[in-house]
Amino acid sequence: MSTAKKLRRPPDGGYARGDETRHRIIEAAVELFGEHGFEGASTRDIAARAGVNAPALQYYFENKEGVYRACVEAMADDAWTSFAPAVAHAHQALRENADSTVLIDAFIRIQEAMADRTFEKANQPGRRLFFAREQAGYEPESATQILASRIRDPLNNVSSALVGRISGRAADDPITLIRTFSLHGQLMIFHVAHRSTLSAFGWTSIDAKNAELLKSTVGEQTRTLLEHWSREHDARGVEDVRTKGKGKTRQPG
Known part of the structure; x- marks a missing residue:
């Protein structure tokens, strides 16, 4: 089973911009998984609702199951x-x-x-x-x-x-x-x-x-x-x- 990738943080610490993006993807995914189920929710739709491009999901979560697990x-x-x-x-x-x-x-x-x-x-x-x-x-x-x-x-x-x-x-x-x-x-x-x-x-x-x-x-x-x-x-x-x-x-x- 694939697990969600750990967030890449900037070396100077502080609140990473990636945290906000990752959180936005998770919130969008929860809504879509709830509405359509795991099979019905696509990574493309999750990315669109989160306002990011599709490669961003792979960067943070690798695949759809990784997104689901992170949720x-x-x-x-x-x-x-x-x-x-x-x-x-x-x-x-x-x-x-x-x-x-x-x-x-x-x-x-x-x-x-x-x-x-x-x-x-x-x-x-x-x-x-x-x-x-x-x-x-x-x-x-x-x-x-x-x-x-x-x-x-x-x-x-x-x-x-x-x-x-x-x-x-x-x-x-x-x-x-x-x-x-x-x-x-x-x-x-x-x-x-x-x-x-x-x-x-x-x-x-x-x-x-x-x-x-x-x-x-x-x-x-x-x-x-x-x-x-x-x-x-x-x-x-x-x-x-x-x-x-x-x-x-x-x-x-």
Whole structure:
């Protein structure tokens, strides 16, 4: 698989003019890959939309797959800046064996970061379609590999660890994984079914006010479920203690 060429920078440092050109090509490519898919978007069209000549794409990216990979890597880097603080906080809570209240707050913090990121990009059709095509399995597998290793796996792993600790189950227990994906799926539906969401609510866009309503409502539902699973865990612990107590026999004095 070809990888994107590294940008040639001027020896005197500073903001390279090539950075701006490279960024412009990536932005144009994201839109066209979203609109037409990997097969339908041509390097000629990408160059035209970016306002550069076709050889510029070869200079920076070598070929179309290199352009596509650069798009995914740029979006992954951008997204991780939003998620990294919440993920680091969650790992710290897990390491410190924090109580369920802290763990629930940590999960909500991750979900809020996901919501902010999702709804920030919801009104950008090119990016939304780009990810929708990738999720559907229509695009180069390299995209899925990059997003999985740099975004999805870290988010899913720490989220399932939190849910598992809160509910008293293993992080890789199928029930834990189903619960984790379902909780985060509450947000994704509004992103994937963007047009249906706007139609159902009579909205013209998911603006800041509407995004906050979605985020707070989903957050309340998430907290309710996590607290319920935590109480179930506590109840199982009490029952186990009672069962063990009944099983003991008094020794003669």
